[in-house]
Amino acid sequence: MTPDDIAGFFATRRDLDPEAYxxxxxxxxxxxxxxxxxAHLCSEQSTAQWSRVGIDEDFRPRFAAKVxxxxxxxRPRFSIPVDGVPETNVHACRAVIAHPHGNFGPRIPNxxxxxxxxxxxxxxxxxxxxLQDIRFPSSFLAAxxxxxxxVAGLRERLRAxxxxxxxxxxxxxxxxPAEPFAELGYQGWRGGLDIAKDDEMLADAPWCPLAERxxxxxxxxxxxAEETGEPKIYLANIxxxxxxxxxxxxTAVAAGAGAVMVNTMPTGLSAVRMLRRHARVPLVAxxxxxxxxxRLAAYGVHSRVITRLQRLAGYDxxxxxxxxxxxxTPEAEVLDCVRACLEPMxxxxxxxxxxxGSDSAATLETVHRKIGSTDFGFVxxxxxxxxxxxxxxxxxxxxxxxxxxxGGIPVAEHATHHAExxxxxxxxxxxx
Amino acid sequence: MTPDDIAGFFATRRDLDPEAYxxxxxxxxxxxxxxxxxAHLCSEQSTAQWSRVGIDEDFRPRFAAKVxxxxxxxRPRFSIPVDGVPETNVHACRAVIAHPHGNFGPRIPNxxxxxxxxxxxxxxxxxxxxLQDIRFPSSFLAAxxxxxxxVAGLRERLRAxxxxxxxxxxxxxxxxPAEPFAELGYQGWRGGLDIAKDDEMLADAPWCPLAERxxxxxxxxxxxAEETGEPKIYLANIxxxxxxxxxxxxTAVAAGAGAVMVNTMPTGLSAVRMLRRHARVPLVAxxxxxxxxxRLAAYGVHSRVITRLQRLAGYDxxxxxxxxxxxxTPEAEVLDCVRACLEPMxxxxxxxxxxxGSDSAATLETVHRKIGSTDFGFVxxxxxxxxxxxxxxxxxxxxxxxxxxxGGIPVAEHATHHAExxxxxxxxxxxx
Numbered sequence: 001m002t003p004d005d006i007a008g009f010f011a012t013r014r015d016l017d018p019e020a021y022x023x024x025x026x027x028x029x030x031x032x033x034x035x036x037x038x039a040h041l042c043s044e045q046s047t048a049q050w051s052r053v054g055i056d057e058d059f060r061p062r063f064a065a066k067v068x069x070x071x072x073x074x075r076p077r078f079s080i081p082v083d084g085v086p087e088t089n090v091h092a093c094r095a096v097i098a099h100p101h102g103n104f105g106p107r108i109p110n111x112x113x114x115x116x117x118x119x120x121x122x123x124x125x126x127x128x129x130x131l132q133d134i135r136f137p138s139s140f141l142a143a144x145x146x147x148x149x150x151v152a153g154l155r156e157r158l159r160a161x162x163x164x165x166x167x168x169x170x171x172x173x174x175x176x177p178a179e180p181f182a183e184l185g186y187q188g189w190r191g192g193l194d195i196a197k198d199d200e201m202l203a204d205a206p207w208c209p210l211a212e213r214x215x216x217x218x219x220x221x222x223x224x225a226e227e228t229g230e231p232k233i234y235l236a237n238i239x240x241x242x243x244x245x246x247x248x249x250x251t252a253v254a255a256g257a258g259a260v261m262v263n264t265m266p267t268g269l270s271a272v273r274m275l276r277r278h279a280r281v282p283l284v285a286x287x288x289x290x291x292x293x294x295r296l297a298a299y300g301v302h303s304r305v306i307t308r309l310q311r312l313a314g315y316d317x318x319x320x321x322x323x324x325x326x327x328x329t330p331e332a333e334v335l336d337c338v339r340a341c342l343e344p345m346x347x348x349x350x351x352x353x354x355x356x357g358s359d360s361a362a363t364l365e366t367v368h369r370k371i372g373s374t375d376f377g378f379v380x381x382x383x384x385x386x387x388x389x390x391x392x393x394x395x396x397x398x399x400x401x402x403x404x405x406x407g408g409i410p411v412a413e414h415a416t417h418h419a420e421x422x423x424x425x426x427x428x429x430x431x432x
Numbered sequence: 433m434t435p436d437d438i439a440g441f442f443a444t445r446r447d448l449d450p451e452a453y454x455x456x457x458x459x460x461x462x463x464x465x466x467x468x469x470x471a472h473l474c475s476e477q478s479t480a481q482w483s484r485v486g487i488d489e490d491f492r493p494r495f496a497a498k499v500x501x502x503x504x505x506x507r508p509r510f511s512i513p514v515d516g517v518p519e520t521n522v523h524a525c526r527a528v529i530a531h532p533h534g535n536f537g538p539r540i541p542n543x544x545x546x547x548x549x550x551x552x553x554x555x556x557x558x559x560x561x562x563l564q565d566i567r568f569p570s571s572f573l574a575a576x577x578x579x580x581x582x583v584a585g586l587r588e589r590l591r592a593x594x595x596x597x598x599x600x601x602x603x604x605x606x607x608x609p610a611e612p613f614a615e616l617g618y619q620g621w622r623g624g625l626d627i628a629k630d631d632e633m634l635a636d637a638p639w640c641p642l643a644e645r646x647x648x649x650x651x652x653x654x655x656x657a658e659e660t661g662e663p664k665i666y667l668a669n670i671x672x673x674x675x676x677x678x679x680x681x682x683t684a685v686a687a688g689a690g691a692v693m694v695n696t697m698p699t700g701l702s703a704v705r706m707l708r709r710h711a712r713v714p715l716v717a718x719x720x721x722x723x724x725x726x727r728l729a730a731y732g733v734h735s736r737v738i739t740r741l742q743r744l745a746g747y748d749x750x751x752x753x754x755x756x757x758x759x760x761t762p763e764a765e766v767l768d769c770v771r772a773c774l775e776p777m778x779x780x781x782x783x784x785x786x787x788x789g790s791d792s793a794a795t796l797e798t799v800h801r802k803i804g805s806t807d808f809g810f811v812x813x814x815x816x817x818x819x820x821x822x823x824x825x826x827x828x829x830x831x832x833x834x835x836x837x838x839g840g841i842p843v844a845e846h847a848t849h850h851a852e853x854x855x856x857x858x859x860x861x862x863x864x
Contacts, residue, residue, distance in 0.1 A: 046633075049603040049814055052616070053822050059607030080512055080728060084757035103606055103637065109671050110635045112698035117720030118632065121727065122753065122789065127760055171481040174535055175491030184484070200550065201478075203542045205535065239541050242674055242702040243709075266544035268700020270674040277675075288549030292732050293725035295553065296512060300724050300732075321554065325516035328559055357554065382481055390485050 009039035011066035019139040021098035028129035034072035034091045037125040045119030069096040079298045082127035106143030108270045131301045141346035147316040149282045150349030158194050158231050166194045169381035173199030178208050182216035189224035189232045191395025197235035200286040211251050218256010233258035242271040246278050265289035269313045276314030284317040285310045307340040311351045322355030354379050360428035361397035397424035441471035443498035451571040453530035460561035466504035466523045469557040477551030501528040511730045514559035538575030540702045563733045573778035579748040581714045582781030590626050590663050598626045601813035605631030610640050614648035621656030621664045623827025629667035632718040643683050650688010665690035674703040678710050697721035701745045708746030716749040717742045739772040743783045754787030786811050792860035793829035829856035
């Protein structure tokens, strides 16, 4: 690129119609001139050749992505060894780029192709890059449905206000036939779960078919709701081939599932958007595959971007890697994803963040404190279904922990009068 | 895990029915005992809690993933800085794991959830892991359709044998209205392209609607075929929301597209499998997003795994990052992906590998030599549509380069008698 070519990919915000552009925040490491690298990054993700041979034309004013901000700091070498790019004149950069969404329209696959595609990951001189964030103008958001229920709608369904929503992943997650599996769910609800759920690895398996499972869990759920006087939800994992999603939703819901879960990236965000238009119950996201591109600080796509897209696609609940070393996710990143669920997003309703991973009554106080509000879901697996007293005791231990937190009583003190909580702290709390 | 628990996740091949398991090859870096880490990796990706509380049962024999091979080499520290995992007793490991596919069945989203999911990327003690390869038993493969046409079917459609298939990406990729866009395609076919294609960033945009584009390109394609006496294909990019794929396929094909392209990961592998059941023309894969998890040696998912899954989902052609520093992909990895397209795969037909990235007549000989056969597609963009003599000259330069290669004549020598080839070498060849 000539210096003139490079200049064609820079702009200031006041020159652009903000409604016509997405804003993308990238961190990247480049070799050579950072301005040239940033211009290449824009060119490759938009109009890579901006005129025909022999014709005086320039598609950049309308169709090019443009650098709005660029900060570059020299560094001695790339933070991760890379192939094929000379390690000379290395800079760590942050670039804010305006990308004209009219290039593709309000369609998730085309959006992903533009902002996480060849243009981003194969820009000359940029071997390491991470898409850190994405911001949408309201004209773009207006084309999406977003959550049908959102946080408020889910709370109404459960009549659960001013407290976290208590989920539990029924365990053993793989191998149990439908009947004993349903019995575990029933015990969990009786003990105090709002939502008993399938593991994300359990789908429509011949040894535990979804139709049979949903019928048994649905019946158990209704029984538990009658006996406890509280609404209860069975959350069925309907992750499956795209052309079965609608039918599995219908099967599960007819049998008694009050919400359905989809593993987002394995199934596809666009398929979820399709399901959203059909679904009559809350949609819950699970996070397989996101870590494959989300976890490293210097490369890939920040999980907050996928959280935003999950909300846009129409999920009411987003399960995400939570706090603590077990989930190997920096606390700031978990909080970024929590905020991406809850903060204002034009006409798109908030969805419930559920940061999870090896939780139990012993971790509830910490999670609540870090999030700083009650607008979250709490999703133990073994913390409920591996509780030494069984699932009802496990669920009860969660409610007891919450009583303590809500009442301003130290959880350990509360445990001295509550056996299930005491057993949970002994089994799952920090080793002494 | 106790030593007994760990032993329950190890097995030898002769103890297992090979038809019941996928084989997964992982490279990982762990802290602590490598055997414990490998057992956790198996447990987390299969039956994470293998019995109910208070019940003497063990789901591991049928449902657990099992370590078949484990090699561990001590190393001083992790190869990429990681969060939350102590850097003590670090090992680099290769593990071959047998994963029982009966846990989920022949469904792509459930397969991805198991082999690239929470269990893999959040196994205790394993902060860095890459799924290097996946092998399927024939009982599993038998449930998939695979390519309808494959390499042989595509060659028959084009009556092009014993040579590479010449693709060209029409450029400018973004911004041109349908009419001049079709004129460029026509010139490319007249010059010798077999297949003129949309860029992966160009979809059904209001300023160049697919229906109009396909009608004009379809007409241009028929005209070029009549005039040259060679079959020609317009390859339409139908990447879009999942619930529009079938309709866009029908629109494009009715108007004259001879093949359709989908950006695999942005759209979803499962959606492609759905499309395959409906499609009546060859399906072509493009690679946006794969680099986000595929490019680092120490983390993510090797692109060969996605290549295999693309073939399984039914693509006839897989476009992939090609050779040379521009695509920042090690040569061995490109060749791994090429082989994954062509090597035997039970009843699944081969698909055509198209390694691409800044190609032109100047790179054809190298690509052919590295691949070592004619079973590949060659896909310049600017190498044809940015040729100083225009697209027809650009396409002609490819055919001239191939004449030289097939005839055993040095390409540079052939160029002395062939102006378009000489111009291509001057414009795109190595700088002198």
